Amino acid sequence: MKKIFTLVSMALAAMSVNAQEIWKAAEFDLSTAVETELSEGVYGGGTADAPDTSIPLTIKTSTITVNTGSITMTGLSTPNSLSKMDAEEGKTQTYWDLKGSVDGNDALITADCTPQFAQYLMPKGNPGFQHWEFYELNSEGAEVFRAYDTYWEPGATAMPAKGAYYKFAATQSGTLRVGIYGNKNGNPTYVVDESTLQPLAPANVTVSIYYQNTGFAYEGNADEGTAKYFNVGPMADDYVLQHTNGVTQNRPVLGFIDFAVEAGKTYWLFNPKSQIGIYGYYFQAGGSDGIASVKKELDSNAPCYNLAGQKVSKDYKGVKVQNGKKFF
Numbered sequence: 001m002k003k004i005f006t007l008v009s010m011a012l013a014a015m016s017v018n019a020q021e022i023w024k025a026a027e028f029d030l031s032t033a034v035e036t037e038l039s040e041g042v043y044g045g046g047t048a049d050a051p052d053t054s055i056p057l058t059i060k061t062s063t064i065t066v067n068t069g070s071i072t073m074t075g076l077s078t079p080n081s082l083s084k085m086d087a088e089e090g091k092t093q094t095y096w097d098l099k100g101s102v103d104g105n106d107a108l109i110t111a112d113c114t115p116q117f118a119q120y121l122m123p124k125g126n127p128g129f130q131h132w133e134f135y136e137l138n139s140e141g142a143e144v145f146r147a148y149d150t151y152w153e154p155g156a157t158a159m160p161a162k163g164a165y166y167k168f169a170a171t172q173s174g175t176l177r178v179g180i181y182g183n184k185n186g187n188p189t190y191v192v193d194e195s196t197l198q199p200l201a202p203a204n205v206t207v208s209i210y211y212q213n214t215g216f217a218y219e220g221n222a223d224e225g226t227a228k229y230f231n232v233g234p235m236a237d238d239y240v241l242q243h244t245n246g247v248t249q250n251r252p253v254l255g256f257i258d259f260a261v262e263a264g265k266t267y268w269l270f271n272p273k274s275q276i277g278i279y280g281y282y283f284q285a286g287g288s289d290g291i292a293s294v295k296k297e298l299d300s301n302a303p304c305y306n307l308a309g310q311k312v313s314k315d316y317k318g319v320k321v322q323n324g325k326k327f328f
Contacts, residue, residue, distance in 0.1 A: 021068040024280040026119035030096055033062045038078065041161050043132040048148060051132030057081075059131065061162060062095035064121075070172040071261075071283045077123030078162040081133055083145035097122045099277065100181075117254060120181050122277035127152055127163030127270045151272040152190075154199055159192070165270035166278060167194070170261040172285045177258045178269060179279030187273040188239035191259050194266040200259055202235035208318070209241050209255035231255075232318070 038061045045052035061078040077095045100119040125131075128149030135143040152160050168176060182189065190199040209231040236243035241253055261267060261283075270276060 019070070019285050021070055021283040021285075022280065023066050023068050023071075023073070024118065025098070025121040025278055026100075026280075028064065028066065028121065030064070030098065030121075033064045033096065035060055035062050035095070037061075038162055041130045043130070045134045046132045046148070047134075048146065051130055051148070052134075057133060059162075060093065060095075061125075064096070068283065070170060070174065070285055071176065071281065072169045072171075073281065074167040074169075075121070075123060075278065076163065076165055077125060078131075078164065079124035080131075080147040084135075084143070085145075095124065097124075100279075117179060117279055120179070120277040120279040122181070123164035123275050125149075125163040126274065127160035127165045127272050129156075129158065129161055131162055152270075153272070154190070156197065159194065159197065159268060160270065160272075163270070164275040165268055166276070167266055167268050168261065168281070169266040170263055170283075173263045174261060174283055174285040175258060176261050176267075177256050177282040177284075179256055179281065180254070180269075181277035181279065182241060182253045182271065183274055183277075186240060186242070187271050189241055189257070189271045189276065190239055190269070191257065192268040192270075194268060199239065200267075202237050202239065204259060205235040206233065206258040207235055207241055207255060208232045208258075209253045211242075211251050211253055 037058050039056060039058040042057045042059055043051040043053055043055055044057035045055035059078065059081055061076060064073075064075040064077075066073040066075075079093060079095060082091060082093060098119050099122050100117070126149045128151055130150040131147070132149075133145070133147045135145055138144045149163065166178075168178075170176070180189075191205055192199050211231075231242060235241075235257075241255075257269065259267070
């Protein structure tokens with residue numbers, strides 16, 4: 001009886017360690033977002049080159065929080081203030097936009113799209129340490145609203161105080177896949193380890209990217225199950241998503257960012273000079289903190305599966321699982 005109980009306990013533990021968690025932005029209740037005021041590092045004057053720190057300013061920011069058990073995601077959106085013209089026209093501030101089609105794009109519903117692309121949340125504001133706003137006269141003598149930020153770069157000794165970013169806090173080790181939409185992808189996209197303030201090495205981040213043309217372009221045929229990403233592989237050395245494998249198009253992108261997370265650590269995802277929309281995330285537990293780390297002889301003939309749990313051939317291109325381990 002004791003042996004049976006032990007085996008059952010080990011089986012339950014293994015199920016827990018290898019649990020899958022999926023969160024979709026399309027299902028998020030935006031009424032739960034929390035608005036707060038931000039005044040530190042925010043100024044109401046200056047020039048395009050620098051803020052006037054003698055003129056304080058307060059802006060509002062909105063925070064969303066998601067918890068799926070092993071992962072807690074915190075998303076921040078900090079738009080610029082409304083201009084005088086917008087205020088006079090009765091416009092109100094919008095912090096998050098829910099964009100995209102509920103049913104997603106058929107061309108993008110491939111076997112390894114987990115979560116599938118549907119609606120995504122788009123925040124506002126650029127991540128930065130300082131933010132300043134002011135009015136200047138244009139050539140016609142009219143007031144023009146301006147807003148600027150100081151941007152985060154590798155080597156910084158702190159993380160952004162405002163803007164648009166996501167934080168993922170893990171209570172279990174495993175692999176996190178984040179579905180994103182990017183507007184301007186000539187700029188770097190970082191996954192930063194909060195404990196070191198350094199971006200993960202490009203070799204430790206995998207990206208799978210589609211490009212937007214009239215619709216979102218892809219290679220192959222979705223109906224036949226042969227659709228492929230345009231760019232797939234380790235993150236480019238300059239952290240620019242569209243530079244992953246040399247197929248470069250200066251267009252919006254849609255795709256996945258995959259990276260390993262450690263229990264007890266928090267990771268930031270952001271583009272310092274643009275906003276990243278989020279479709280959702282997929283977390284697969286397993287690693288150095290549980291049964292998944294127990295060494296065993298690998299069976300080269302064992303079946304292979306994609307991240308959606310579907311059986312695939314050994315020639316499958318993408319992230320596949322065999323013998324409980326992930327391969328690319």
